[in-house]
Amino acid sequence: MEPKNAVLDCRLATALPWRCSAAAVHSLNSKPGGKQRGLVIAFSLTAFLLNNSVLAQTASGVDPTNHPVDQPSKRQKASDRVEELPIGRAMSSPATAPALSPGVPFEKRANADRAAQTRTQKAIAPFARYDNLREKGLWFNTPGPADTIDQDKGGVRSALADVGIGYIGWTQNSFANNLLPNAARNTIANQLYMGQNPTFASANFMIVTYDLSRFSISDGQIVLGVEQQHSTWDRPGPDRVGLNTLAYYQTFFDRTIELKFGYLRNQNEFAGTLFGGITGSNMAALLQAGMSTNATPTPAVNLKYNFDPRLYNKVSVQRSISPDGPYVQITENPTGLNWSTPYAGILLVDEAGYKSKAAPGLPDTWLRAGVGFNSSRYTSLMDPSRRREGGNSFHYIAADRQFWQNDADGTPSRGIYGGFSIMGAPADLNRISGYYELRLYARGAFDGRPSDLIALVASNTSWSKFAVDAALAKGQLAHRDTTAITGTYTAHLAPGIYAGVGLSYIHNPTSITHTHQTEHALNLLVSTLIFF
Template identity: 65%
Template sequence: MSHPCPGSSRFGIPDGQIIVGAEQQYWTWKPGGPDRVGINTIAYYQTFFGRKLELKMGYLRNQNEFAGTVVGGNAGVNVFGPPSNILYQAGMSNNPAPTPALNLKYNFDARLYNKVSIQRSLSPDGQSAQITENPSGLNWSTPNAGILLLDEPGYKNKAAPGVPETWLLAGAGFNNSSYTNLQYPNQPRANANSVYYVAADRQLWQSDVQGSASRGVYGGFSVMYAPTDLNKVSQYFELRLYAKGLFDSRPSDQIAVVATNTVWGNFAVEAALTKGHLVHRDSTAISGTYTAHLAPGIYTSITYTRQTGRALNFLVSTSIFF
């Protein structure tokens, strides 16, 4: 369970922001991850040339900036399944593991954009190693971590009366960190990992055309790929159907049904088989999530995942803006 508390204020900066956040993470389930208390983000955001160019720099969480993993608007509610593994393998920073980065987004017009990032990579040994070696998040780097370069062109139009919201994007990341080669694990570490992805989301029905055009039903998909010789998760597929403000009495609530398929890299699978471990070559799950907007800045999500039978995950997330 984590409790991020981001805050932002103008401080007289025209069309810019300074963003500072902290996070406390505590797990009662050991495999969940290491406990930590540290920064969530320290960032400076600024626009130029009539908002044609957007700059964001500092200790960033690129999980929220790239790959379209958060489509819940200002609330930042994630309706997706868990594509995080394949992105974290590539070194992408996230809420419990922010890293130094500089992001630039160029808006060709109101819909077409291209976004690039130069980011200090997460540890090539994984998310758990990153947090263990840098729990505060303030260290400039961790052992064997290099630079992650990201590029994402996209097309996004906001919902308007009679105009459905559409978001199409594709991206690639290249990382020069020192990774262990899963095909030849006894050889010296290899470099040049990568990840590739495409995603699309479309508003299928507007439930309140004149009042709030973003309310309605949406559909989308994501596909991700990473090379099998350096990554334990090689492919990820997702189909999603979700709704924003489906009920008039709950205009800020969200509902999502997500089907996912995660494919493990063949070298990782063969290595596990050689050791006599029980393995699966892929994992399929169907989950349903209801996210309730309880009060300004407070969202509660309840998720049921069919893959794990009767397991019920309850997440409470609190954000304070000042």
């Protein structure tokens, strides 16, 4: 694992581009191949068919949240809905009608009630009306208009909402630089890890949604997103402008079943690697085994079954990204519209989980475990001269638990959390065979800073024993693991504006092989994240 801090892609989920281990992303890349023609999913016909099957269902909106959560059940408690107001709480509490004595005339009391109701509507309506327009089906929610820099200035957002259109955009910018002397500075072309040279990365997103519940399709939604990325070190992925998502979503049987299909980025649908909404785990162990990302969306069908408001199981049939890694995937398919890339097969993913959101006296808890099986043809690390072979896989287990609430009656999600992640993949087909992480973080630790996040994360990345042994046989300096300890502070400066700073010590920041000058790094991390 490597420097970490920020929401959303090395990727957002996505944490920022530096969030992906420099060593890890280096290990995921290989030679490019040819292109295949892309296909576009017929959303209109499918929406029509699904609509006819669920006309009797009642459409309902999504509760806003400032921390990772899938679509809530209609049975959700009122206390949960209050807790889930957006991060930059520009929304005030509903006004209360003044107490009137029995002697006050009825007309005056009625006028007072109407005035109080008007104040309540003014406090809530400007933001609550957009909840149903936020992208659905993810394990986290992007901020609502209250936590954007433009909110509803000029009435543009309101005008679009009137015809069922919602939008959210954001820009992520990050900088990493090794502060240790003798950092083995190199040319950009020969850079081996994030921060070896001062490294800047930027990712920009625009997501537009269209509400189909207005046509009696339960929670129905069409999502279209684009992404642009640039980095001074392109190993995590070359510069691109292309598709981020093109998806259809709806629910069945009172939200017991959730369906989403199209060009998806399953990085935001599975594993939950962005704890606390801002900082996240390294996901390279899953990406190397085919999971799609913000920069590499692929055709997929996701189906989630909610046994109750907390217990769920979610499956996906996804076209795998290139078995040679995200870099090759982007090179072969920069727009993201192609149906497939060379050697790519089908990835099956299944995740079971338990998620209980914070409430007064009830700590936030999220447990999840998943497996994936990939039919793509990978190069064998045991014998690269052999023909490519299928049968790759991965597994993961993760848990996050709130240990203490410092504002249980006001904002229950504020407090101290702890968690861990374990990810693994076969060493004969994957350069990363194991990833282990422990984390401790605090949300809203200070009363004057209720939306800030402090995080301390320790991780260990295990490299394939076959790849390490091959490097040692060639007389190279090689290491069997990479260890990192990272501390970050992310401040919510204003509605829609976040800034983070941190330090990350990394032992063996490169992938498998190293020199005497590249055994250690102490990276200064700086990031900004702006929503509009």
